[in-house]
Amino acid sequence: MLPTLAELLTLPAFAGAEVRSGHARLGQPITWVHVSEISDAARFLSGGELLLSTGTPLVGEGAGVYIRSLAGGGAHGLALELVREVRELPPAALNAAHESEFPLIVFRQEVSFAEVTRAAHARILRPPAAVRPPSLSAVTDALNETGRAADFVASHLGAVLSLPPRPRLTLLDTLAALLACNFNVAESARSLGVRRQTVYYRLEQLRAMLGDLDDPKRQLGLLLALELSRGPEN
Template identity: 60%
Template sequence: MQTTLQDLLALPAFAGVEVLCGQGQLGQPVTWVHISEVPDAARFLTGGELLLSTGSMLAQMPQAEQGPYLRSLAQGGASGLLLELVRHFQEAPKPLVAAAQELNFPLLVSCREVSFADLTRAAHARLLAGQSVPLESSLEPLLAALQETGRAEMFIQAHLGPLLTLPLRPRATLLATLDALLGTNFNVAEAARKLGVRRQTMYYRMEQLSAMLGDVQDAKKQLGLRLALELMHGQGQ
């Protein structure tokens, strides 16, 4: 079952977090929670992320750029923005609120200092609950044998199951990223060029892949992932 923003807000770690805007979107799925203090955060998004910010970057940004910043997050597929109102702001910037209201985009605030590490730890535990991959899977059967014996779908689910539960956009992005990494023997720079993204984006996506699938740089794990992707390609997925 997909985790929603409403599910995360019900966690003890999120106690005291208020929803300023976008209440109608709290049922949308969240795929990841990420701390972000850069103005071009939208470039790194795969879709469904809840971003956490102390406001340090927004405080240095001209007010005229604050609305477009939030719009870029919405266009990038973010599920929401949580802003801490302690050090840099006592209330959410008006251009930010106006843009969030216009887009019905979830803008969350905390009026007390919170540990972002605690928030991300609690959120990721909830997001990854029930998505663990079996520690040992048979990697010996070849593609043909898996297909002929009707075990192809089971094999795909065993190795890629957590990714396949994601909404379409982040699912497609992370599958393409995994495919590029495997195709370049995890040469991050080469995979980044192949996908047309920056290396920082690749490292961010690798963090997501490792959390969902386990150690994706393990040789045996990679073999299973390669076979699973090939099976999916063979099925036209």
Template identity: 75%
Template sequence: MLPTLADLLTLPAFAGAEVLSGQDRLAQPVTWVHVSEIADAARFLSGGEVLLSTGSPLTSLSDAEAEGYLRSLAEGGAHGLILELVRDLRDPPPALVGAARLYDFPLIVFRQEVSFAALTRAAHARILRPPADTSEPSLAPLLDALNETGRSLGFMQAHLGALLALPPRPRATLLSTLEALLDHNFNMAQSARRLGVRRQTIYYRLEQLRAMLGDLDNPRRQLGLQLALEIARGEASVGREP
């Protein structure tokens, strides 16, 4: 889950930040943090960004232009502007503050020197942090859809029919090998360790699988095989012969 601007402001790197406006918008998610020192930054926005600036693009703007700059950020989808008021500006232009309050746009200032590198590094580490739930995505919704439409067995046969027609022992061996290869992205060493066999055995079985199933390299084909294996396991768990 993306952090909000309020979340970022709790990070140690953001200590000392002062929120001048947009307090009601601090719960918006932040997609990225950019350093921007140009007056037409809005044209580069894709939505959800927070901009960092020393204020240099504001020093030569009239009140109307400063208001237009802030408006362009708000309308362009930015979720905040952070100014370091040390070098080019000591105070934000009143017209900018007024526009920020008018648009309820988060305007945040640092009145001491800060490291933009540290700010962006901390923010991006939080933005890119994996979600708390790192369990693998489930295929259950797709399986449910196939079952509800009565297509699951036909789907399984279409993808695994050649294997399912084999006698029980070779069928079980090749199905387990196919599952291991798919789970390990066709890494022979990992698949061999999982099955407790030598790599040469996996290579031999892979040739059998390719001869019976055809193309195993296409990602869509691999997804179809994963779903078909899930269906086959479900059929076996209720005691039916797949």
């Protein structure tokens, strides 16, 4: 889950940050943090960004226009380090931020934008603690519960399943290895502990027995069928 602007402001890198406007929107998620000193930054936005600036775009008469352009472009906030050329927020900028309910944040001391972006991105890219590894169990459970699992497996792996136990297991293991690495023969050979020519030979058998193996939908069906064929104990 993406962090909100309010969450980012609690990070040590944001110490001393002062929220001057847009308090009601501090709960918006932040997708990325950019350093920008150009007045037309809005045209590069994809939505949800927090911009960092020393205030250069606020110099002159376009301060209000700049703030409104960021708000209209989808930015979720602007953090300003007001210690160099610009030391105070221009009234036009603050007024525009209030009108747009746009979060405007001020640093009164020098900060390292590199540290701020690094800390923010570490939080943005951090996977949620409760996330589980990807699994097909929900789909396989549904097929089992509705009594369609056997037919589904047979429709995708039928020809291979009709083989004697040893060649059947060999080809199913090879198919699983190929699917796991996007049909990279060299990688499959390493994972199976065999030579590449062996994998090429088995792949030729699989294509002859199962048909097209290149279609993504077909590959997904094969993955599901393999999961089902292994049984609930795996």
